[in-house]
Amino acid sequence: DIQLTQSPSSLSASVGDRVTIACRASQTISINLNWYQQKPGKAPKLLIYATSNLQSGVPSRFSGSGSGTDFTLTISSLQPEDFATYYCQQSYSSPRTFGQGTSVEIK
Amino acid sequence: QVQLVESGGGVVQPGRSLRLSCAASGFTLTTYGMHWVRQAPGKGLEWVAVIWYDTNNNYYADSVRGRFTISRDNSKNTLYLQMNSLTADDTALYYCAREKGAQTGIDSWGQGTLVTVSS
Numbered sequence: 667d668i669q670l671t672q673s674p675s676s677l678s679a680s681v682g683d684r685v686t687i688a689c690r691a692s693q694t695i696s697i698n699l700n701w702y703q704q705k706p707g708k709a710p711k712l713l714i715y716a717t718s719n720l721q722s723g724v725p726s727r728f729s730g731s732g733s734g735t736d737f738t739l740t741i742s743s744l745q746p747e748d749f750a751t752y753y754c755q756q757s758y759s760s761p762r763t764f765g766q767g768t769s770v771e772i773k
Numbered sequence: 774q775v776q777l778v779e780s781g782g783g784v785v786q787p788g789r790s791l792r793l794s795c796a797a798s799g800f801t802l803t804t805y806g807m808h809w810v811r812q813a814p815g816k817g818l819e820w821v822a823v824i825w826y827d828t829n830n831n832y833y834a835d836s837v838r839g840r841f842t843i844s845r846d847n848s849k850n851t852l853y854l855q856m857n858s859l860t861a862d863d864t865a866l867y868y869c870a871r872e873k874g875a876q877t878g879i880d881s882w883g884q885g886t887l888v889t890v891s892s
Binding site for chain 2: 667697698700702704709710711712714715716721751753755757758760761762763764765766767
């Protein structure tokens, strides 16, 4: 099974900061990497699919990059509504797997 | 619009069984891969199972393989998860979710149904 490792596990940032979250796969997954945002008490929400494609309705301050085994989610200017937990997930093969999550907290 | 509504959760004793349901509307189940994903209290997301367009092509997480069975009723447009031999480690909020394919992501999720395994 493909393992995904996110870093950092948590971070503190201020509104307006640029935030970067990394996701590393245990083997190559081409561009089949997706990012989700989850707020407390809510279901996850798809932000980015296939590494760099913004899901409909997601603000353009979110972006994704990478290929192979190393991927990045970037929030260009953190907004109050972006404080949440972010997960990467691979769709290269089944079983699908998620990273352990990165909690973005207010500094 | 697309809607996924889970049901069937509750409190169950260790070793017992439970069947979860996920009623889909706004789309046809057979045109999507359908997943169950769970989240233990205070923990991250754990992928559980998927049923693909061909119902013979199902996959399970190691933690549930042999105990859980994913299925669907096309006439009811409903997804199921039969869970047997439950343990405390299965306590979680269970989400159903859909995926069109490897390069689309899981684009719709239900609100989840809570399963608590406790004596």
